[in-house]
Amino acid sequence: MTTTPPSTSSFALTPEQRAWxxxxxxxxxxxxxxxxAEGEAGRVDRALLRELGELGLLARVVPGAPPWRRVAALDLCLLRESLAYSCPEAETALALQGLGAGPVADAGTAEQQARWLPAVAAGQAVAAFALSEPDAGSDAAALKLQAEPEAGGTGGPDDTDGWRLTGTKTWISNAPWADFYTVFARTGEAPGPRGVTAFLVPADRPGLSGEPLDMLAPHAxxxxxxxxxxVTRADLLGEPGGGFGVAMRTLNLFRPSVGAFAVGMAQAALDASLTHAERRSAFGGVLRDLQSVAHQLAEMATRTEAxxxxxxxxxxxxxxxxGDGGDGGADLVRRAAMAKLLATETAQYVVDAAVQIHGAAALQRGHLLERLYREVRAPRIYEGASEVQRSLIAKELYRELDRAATETGETGGPHA
Structure with a gap:
């Protein structure tokens, strides 16, 4: 019997990309x-980060030297999919560095970029993206962390005294062990998303503390x-009131790559199932001879490729x-939401089906599928839950319908 080789897609990939x-x-x-495997579960693995830095992989996600160019989305997806296939822990460590440092590359000052980005790219500094709050997870515009003007300052363009941050952030990856946090707080220039500002906050700032959370998957x-x-004006990422745009540009880049992470896990589960079905004796033959199993594998493969x-x-x-559509470009928002939605939901289905094909063995601690089963659940929630992605997609669909109706002079849509 032969071992089933990992399959790859040729869509838009050159031979060099496939080899990579x-x-x-x-x-x-x-x-x-x-x-x-040597790292401590639920903690930042600095040895793993240093290795990712030495291999040059972090530099593919975080620019390590001027000019501080934005990462290519396809490169990011290929990285995340490939690493997720063979080492989800490394994939997660790499992605969180990119997510935490992305706003610095996108909107940071020259001083902020020079101070932090080379260290993050080398795996010597740990970054974190601090957006979610106890009452504001997927609803990022509902943030409550307050940035109060200090010493009589106005918090406006002429304020030189800075702000004081008061409140709580939670579900923050790499907390509380990161070296700096990209923090989104309410400065109140306007209601909703227009009143949010982004700050770069080093972890050693007085008054900043944290504690770990014990999660289903052992992530930091x-x-x-x-x-x-x-915080002062030197800590701003962008302009006061512009933080929501900084967050959305980062998330619109990373949402498709969350889908790539999910695809990598789905492919690992599928390939393991193909090999198992070829080898596992059952009812006078092997599992692959059973039509129900063969059809299940075909469904898993089709959904993964889609x-x-x-x-x-x-x-x-x-x-x-x-990336110019990051502040609301309908096409990019819709595509990113669709990619994350379909890929994360598909990965959940494929891993679950793989567990069923393997039977009780897959439920043992340390089994590949036991680990994947715990890992695969979270991506359907973070960086916008599946329900949020569906809402985004529907919003953009109706926006496009309204735009088309305005251009043709019609109202009420095609069925009015």
Whole structure:
């Protein structure tokens, strides 16, 4: 009997890209997975980050030297998919560095970029993206962390005294062990998203504390408490009131790549199931001879490939546009939401089906599918839950319908 080789998609990928993906899978299995196994569950693995830095992989996600160019979405997706296949821990560590440092590359000052980005790209500094709050997870516009003007300052363009941050952030990846946090707080220029400002807050600021959370999947995740933490204009990422745009540009880049992470896990589960079905004796033959199992595998493969193609399409659309739609470009928002939605829901289905095909063995601690089963659940929630993605997609569909009606002079849609 032969071992089923990992399958890859040829959509929009050159032979060089396919070879690079294969190399990443090998690196994940041979160099990163053994290192990850030595790390402490639920903590930032700095040794793993240093290895990712030495391999040059972090520099593909976080610019390590001027000019501080935005990462290419397709490169990010290929990285995340390939590493997720062979070492999900390394994939997560890499992605969180990119998410936490992305706003610095996008909107940081030259001083902020020079101070932090080379260190993050080398795996020597840990970044974190601090958006979610106890009452504002997927609804990012509902943030309550207050940035109060200090010493009589106005908080406006002429304010030089800075702000004091007071409140709580939770479900923050890499907290409380990160070296700095990209923090989104309410400065009140306007209601809703227009009153949110982004700050770069080093972890050693007086008044900033945190504690870890014990999660289903053993990721570094925690809660941060801000007790009048002082920030100044030198800590701003962008302009006061512009933080929501900073957050959305980062999320619109990373949402398709969350889908890539999910596709990598789905492919690992599928390939394991193919091999198992070929080898496992059952009813006088092997599992692959049972039509019910064969059809299940075909369904898993079809859904995985469909998700992969949607992820690649969303990434290519982002790269073709230069990411200019990050503040509300309908096409990029819709494509990113569709990619994340389909890929994460598909991965949940594929991993669950793989567990069923493997039977009780897959439920043992340490089994590949036991680990994937715990890992695959969270992506349907973070960076916008599946329900939020559906709402975004519907909103953009109706926006396009209204735009078309305005251009043709019609009202009420095609069925009015």
């Amino acid at each position: 993906c294969a190399r990443l899978r090998s690196l994940g299995a041979e160099r990163l997975a053994p290192l990850a 995740l925690g809660t941060l408490t801000f007790d009048a933490v002082r 998700a992969r193609l949607l992820v690649y399409a969303a990434a290519c659309a982002y790269d073709s546009s230069g």
